[in-house]
Amino acid sequence: MKINKQDEYGIRILLRIARADSELGLSIPQLSEVEDMSKPYVAKLTRCLRMSGFIESTRGQRGGYVLSKPANMINVKDVICSLGGLNLAKETCEEMDGQFKFCTNSVDCSMKSLWTMVQYTIDKVLETITLQDLIADESDARSVLDKIINANMMNEAFTV
Secondary structure (H helix, E strand, O other), X not given: OOOOHHHHHHHHHHHHHHHOOOXXXXXXXXXXXXXXXXXXXXXXXXXXXXXXXXXXXXXXXXXXXEEOOOHHHOEHHHHHHHOOOOOHHHHHHHOOOOOOOOOOOOOOOHHHHHHHHHHHHHHHHHHHOEHHHHHOOHHHHHHHHHHHHHHHHHHOXXXX
């Protein structure tokens, strides 16, 4: 499993915006500086996040981006999906190396079931983690995430 940079940076930008005190939000130059990303890349990510309904722009000379809904209403899975998404089962089962363009086991494959279950488990965990859970400092966030993961493992991670 691999989370790409676009997914990570998109979440980092959302967290910066969520933590911002100003009603005006944070501008592209401000986000670029605090996250050490190029302005064009921040502009690309904020456009994706705005088009997906996670942020909205504020007008004016000191305008910027603010969350379009409360941080506890934005889950990590939705953000990742809007940025290109993590789809382990699709990546694993549709992209084959070698001389064939398709999987030779595509008709009857027990591995596909495994990757589907792993994807389901990841999705269930990411659906329960919100920006609000990640806004805190690292130790507080780790405590919240440990509780979420333990609750998911106990309740539903292995029931499809």
